[in-house]
Amino acid sequence: MSDAPQILTIAQWSRGAPWRLNLPHSQPRHALIWVTxxxxxxxxxxxxxxxxxxNALAVPAGTLFSLxxxxxxxxQVCLIAPDGPALMPDQSEHLRIREVHQQGELTSLLEAMTREASAARPFADEAAEALAIMVTVWLRRALIGQxxxxxxxxxxxxxxxxxxxIEQDHATGQPMADYARDLxxxxTHLTRSCKTCCGMTAADLLVQRTLHAAREGLEDGSDAVRHVAAQLGFGSxxxxxxFILQHTGLSPSELRRRARKA
Structure with a gap:
């Protein structure tokens, strides 16, 4: 994966598979999501x-999220490498942009990134980096007024x-009760709090993060099914x-086969 900033529509980001966004997961790059x-x-x-x-939603790299x-x-989403010159917030931010000129500024910057990506001109990566810096300057300015x-x-x-x-340890296979103990x-208290804050139980949040990792390993990778299982802490x-059959209606091999054909 290139370290150059990337601009995608939300539909492109999901790659035609809603689970890629609507199951809890994290991204290796910062994401600035702009809903128009x-x-x-x-x-x-x-x-x-x-x-x-x-609304603009900034999600730092490595943060558990779903959309x-x-x-x-x-x-659209602008994906920015965490170690580059474009400075993103250390924590998630949700901005409701009411000023028309602010809306137009961000839209124009993202459109310029899209044009650079599609034109394939010389020094496109440098242009994308410069525009990403301007996008993050826009974000930091907008935060001042929030x-x-x-x-x-x-x-x-x-x-x-x-x-x-969960984001740190979901691949260990430890049960939700162990997380509750560590916290x-x-x-029961953890489940009650999760239902209040995100509408799902604590166990479901963990299961859905594991399911995303499992589908990613099966549909994007080439490791044997038993190796994917071992990497995610499954005993066999x-x-x-x-687990895969229960949550997708398909066996791991069938899930992989269908993904290859898509």
């Missing part, structure tokens, strides 16, 4: 929020900590196969 039409629902660090037209895109929703985010509740802080642990709460290939 319709509605979406994002869950970032275990906290769910609505994302409407002229459910509603009918008729259109937007009202301070409300302080997180105790439940939100707990769920955010749980989401961070110093009961599984048979257990992994039952």
């Amino acid at each position: 039409r319709g509605q979406a629902r994002a869950t970032v660090s275990g906290l769910r929020r609505g994302v409407g037209a002229h 459910d895109v509603g009918p008729g929703c259109y937007g 009202a301070p985010a409300p302080r997180l509740s105790a439940a939100q802080r707990l769920v955010a900590a749980y989401a961070a642990l 110093g709460v009961t599984p 290939a048979a257990y992994f196969s039952r």
